[in-house]
Amino acid sequence: MRLMIMFDLPVDTASERREYRQFRKRLINEGFLMIQYSIYERVCVSRKTATFLENRIKSFLPTSGVVQSLMVTEKQYNDMHFLVGNPVDDVRNSSDRTVILCFYLIYLIKRWL
Template identity: 75%
Template sequence: MRLMIMFDLPVETSQQRRDYRQFRKALINEGFIMVQYSVYVRVCVNKKSAMFMEHRVQRFLPSNGLVQSLVLTEKQYNDMHFLVGSPVKDVRNSSDRTVIL
């Protein structure tokens, strides 16, 4: 499973830019990697862990803007088509490292 977080946050004031940086940093600290600007993905073991992670993200949401989440299966994520560009071969973006205890 993959949890995708997509966001569009205002960055007009210094406080809004600070909120943006803190939100982005918190996503990275939770293990998300950037797919595109304002689109981050994290590998999750199952739907329950994806929902748990979504609740963790809710704890550090900024007060303004738009933040959306989407849970994808491995098949759905792997069926993504690259119309321009190519996928990044980042080992952190692979479920091969997932260990189920």
């Protein structure tokens, strides 16, 4: 499951630019990666996790502009076509990373016990 956040925020005044920077920084701190300007995504384990993240994002929305979210399955995401340009193979942007982190966490727990 992927959660995509798309936004178009005004940057005319200093306060609007500050809100834009803060919103973008919070998305990055929540684990989102930029796939295009103003389009960020994050791999989620389940729809429940994606809904939880969506609710967290609602808590720090900017006061103006447009912010949209979209939940897509891995199959839907992998059916995306690149009309111009090439996909970037980034391990941070794959569901394989989630599995590796789970195995590493299990390893650490067993080692600690």
